[in-house]
Amino acid sequence: MDLPCGTRNFSYKTDMAIFRTKTHWAMLIGFLILLFSLPFNINSYWLGILNLIGITVIAAAGLNILMGYCGQLSVGHAGFIAVGAYTTAILANKLGVPFPFDMIASGIMAGLVGVLFGLPSLRVKGFYLAISTIAAQFIIIWVINHWSGLTGGFNGIVIPPINLFNFDFTTQGSQFFIIMLVAVLAIFFMKNIARTRIGRAFVAIRDNDLAAEVMGINVFRYKLLAFFIGCFLAGVAGSLMAHWIGYLTAENFTLSDSILYVGIVIIGGLGTGVGPILGTLFIRLLQQGVQYVSPLMGSAFPQLPSGFAAGLGPMVFGLAIVLFLVLEPRGLAHRWQLFKSSYRYWPFSY
Amino acid sequence: MADLLQYIITGITVGLVYSLIALGFTLIWKSSSVANLALGQMVLICSWFTYSMLAQVGMPLWLGFICVVLFALALGWLMERIILRPLIGQPILSLVTVTLGVGFFLEGVVSFVWPQSVAAMPKIFPETPIHIGSAVISQEYVWAAGISLLLFALLTIFFKYHKMGVAMRATADDQQAVQACGIPVTRIFSLSWMLAIVLAAVGGVLMSSIGGITLGLVETGIKAFSVVILGGLDSFLGAMIAGPIIGLAENLGGGYLTALTWPGVKEVIPFIIIIIVMFIKPYGLFGQERIERI
Numbered sequence: 001m002d003l004p005c006g007t008r009n010f011s012y013k014t015d016m017a018i019f020r021t022k023t024h025w026a027m028l029i030g031f032l033i034l035l036f037s038l039p040f041n042i043n044s045y046w047l048g049i050l051n052l053i054g055i056t057v058i059a060a061a062g063l064n065i066l067m068g069y070c071g072q073l074s075v076g077h078a079g080f081i082a083v084g085a086y087t088t089a090i091l092a093n094k095l096g097v098p099f100p101f102d103m104i105a106s107g108i109m110a111g112l113v114g115v116l117f118g119l120p121s122l123r124v125k126g127f128y129l130a131i132s133t134i135a136a137q138f139i140i141i142w143v144i145n146h147w148s149g150l151t152g153g154f155n156g157i158v159i160p161p162i163n164l165f166n167f168d169f170t171t172q173g174s175q176f177f178i179i180m181l182v183a184v185l186a187i188f189f190m191k192n193i194a195r196t197r198i199g200r201a202f203v204a205i206r207d208n209d210l211a212a213e214v215m216g217i218n219v220f221r222y223k224l225l226a227f228f229i230g231c232f233l234a235g236v237a238g239s240l241m242a243h244w245i246g247y248l249t250a251e252n253f254t255l256s257d258s259i260l261y262v263g264i265v266i267i268g269g270l271g272t273g274v275g276p277i278l279g280t281l282f283i284r285l286l287q288q289g290v291q292y293v294s295p296l297m298g299s300a301f302p303q304l305p306s307g308f309a310a311g312l313g314p315m316v317f318g319l320a321i322v323l324f325l326v327l328e329p330r331g332l333a334h335r336w337q338l339f340k341s342s343y344r345y346w347p348f349s350y
Numbered sequence: 351m352a353d354l355l356q357y358i359i360t361g362i363t364v365g366l367v368y369s370l371i372a373l374g375f376t377l378i379w380k381s382s383s384v385a386n387l388a389l390g391q392m393v394l395i396c397s398w399f400t401y402s403m404l405a406q407v408g409m410p411l412w413l414g415f416i417c418v419v420l421f422a423l424a425l426g427w428l429m430e431r432i433i434l435r436p437l438i439g440q441p442i443l444s445l446v447t448v449t450l451g452v453g454f455f456l457e458g459v460v461s462f463v464w465p466q467s468v469a470a471m472p473k474i475f476p477e478t479p480i481h482i483g484s485a486v487i488s489q490e491y492v493w494a495a496g497i498s499l500l501l502f503a504l505l506t507i508f509f510k511y512h513k514m515g516v517a518m519r520a521t522a523d524d525q526q527a528v529q530a531c532g533i534p535v536t537r538i539f540s541l542s543w544m545l546a547i548v549l550a551a552v553g554g555v556l557m558s559s560i561g562g563i564t565l566g567l568v569e570t571g572i573k574a575f576s577v578v579i580l581g582g583l584d585s586f587l588g589a590m591i592a593g594p595i596i597g598l599a600e601n602l603g604g605g606y607l608t609a610l611t612w613p614g615v616k617e618v619i620p621f622i623i624i625i626i627v628m629f630i631k632p633y634g635l636f637g638q639e640r641i642e643r644i
């Protein structure tokens with residue numbers, strides 16, 4: 001870890017701190033004030049996008065723990081998000097469970113389902129795990145679509161808005177506070193878990209699971225724990241998404257979304273603190289850009305085929321994932337690190 | 351009883367097509383240990399290309415097929431040359447996810463170029479159905495099974511006797527030894543990708559002449575993964591045997607389990623099989639168990 005010029009650590013506590021200097025703290029507080037004052041300054045269209053970004057950050061943080069720190073590939077993340085979303089839908093709609101509790105229950109439910117589909121990870125890895133999580137995705141969506149007595153099936157299910165202290169969180173601005181609060185907590189949680197015994201065990205398993213086992217790490221337990229934590233955050237994100245959209249069908253959780261989450265974590269930078277945030281910002285803003293550009297291009301060049309608008313998005317994301325893997329496998333987080341160090345060491349960059 | 355016979359024949363014939371697509375996967379996995387998760391999208395795009403050549407451009411059958419094979423060869427070559435060659439030596443996580451990205455990209459290309467999203471494949475095979483006992487089978491199934499078996503035979507001969515085939519098997523066994531013998535390993539990689547995509551294209555054409563061209567073809571490609579998992583990743587024989595098993599399970603399950611569970615159970619049976627195999631015998635029926643050393 002590089003420190004600003006002239007800063008030294010004199011105790012273990014300061015060495016381990018995430019925010020080391022007064023400038024850090026000032027920037028953190030400034031950022032939080034800026035973040036939570038946004039609802040008063042921007043319109044609800046952009047707030048909606050920011051809410052989506054917040055929810056995606058939570059899910060991506062979960063996937064980052066699973067994939068980035070523990071090295072277990074999961075291509076079924078949208079499926080686990082769906083588990084969380086539908087748990088909330090059922091709890092809130094049919095049983096009337098109030099807000100923070102349905103979110104926690106959704107997280108635990110998604111975590112347990114994740115553990116179930118993560119069980120093969122004890123014996124297999126890499127491609128096998130990718131396939132078993134793809135299978136998980138399809139099985140989960142199939143169950144959701146057909147267990148219509150509980151989930152509403154193809155007709156969908158309505159979720160009441162979040163209600164705290166008799167206040168309905170119906171507008172984008174009010175939901176923004178809850179979503180961003182959870183997102184900040186999720187990132188904080190992810191960043192911290194990476195520094196604990198659990199996080200170091202995850203990294204050891206990622207680097208070489210046999211070596212980790214020889215060192216005395218209970219690989220089975222920690223792999224399942226990674227699945228639980230990763231899918232817990234997915235469930236929390238799903239729960240918030242359910243409240244945010246207000247109406248769910250399984251269309252919201254496709255295999256493409258799962259691949260998109262993998263892409264977010266890769267583009268952001270695997271196993272880094274800022275990775276999920278940067279990756280989410282990149283992908284979601286790219287989506288916005290594509291949505292904005294495609295009708296313009298369509299009217300400017302009428303000779304383009306009519307599938308242009310539908311095809312442009314997947315093409316751009318697929319290309320982004322491939323290009324990042326080929327050209328910058330360490331992701332945006334690495335670029336951010338380079339930028340930070342060049343800024344810190346300026347003008348003596350050696 | 352008539353139902354049972356019908357399910358069995360349909361299951362085996364469709365399963366053989368799955369095997370064909372799965373062989374393409376195994377080919378790449380064995381030679382370069384890259385998992386091609388874009389298989390489904392490749393099946394899809396090759397089917398659409400066939401549709402374009404036959405129905406939109408209006409080529410005669412033979413010319414159309416030559417074009418499709420050329421297209422598949424080009425696609426395979428480009429995949430290997432542009433995307434996978436720079437990634438040689440990267441961790442398996444990158445190799446798996448890069449194919450996911452390619453799949454995403456190809457799906458975009460498909461909806462870009464062919465926005466209609468559903469089309470019927472022009473009739474390639476004769477239409478009169480065949481009666482086997484009490485079952486009525488449309489000829490597409492029989493042709494699909496026949497062509498798949500023919501291709502298996504050709505591939506077996508190729509791998510056994512042709513110089514390139516032997517080189518490919520050797521590469522699968524030990525890349526460094528092969529390189530030391532003066533065989534260009536990268537060319538073997540290209541060749542296996544090209545062959546694999548041709549197999550995917552043939553499989554796609556056969557599947558879409560049975561069920562039409564839809565996004566469901568992507569799922570067909572994903573079902574081929576269940577074939578691969580059941581048969582063992584690195585076993586050609588496993589892929590050939592596991593295909594009909596998956597096809598049978600799918601059709602029999604679809605026929606008899608739908609009443610017990612929910613409709614559409616046919617579509618998830620391969621995935622349930624994947625999970626079960628993962629629990630019981632993760633390296634498949636014929637796969638080599640990997641022993642890892644630190």
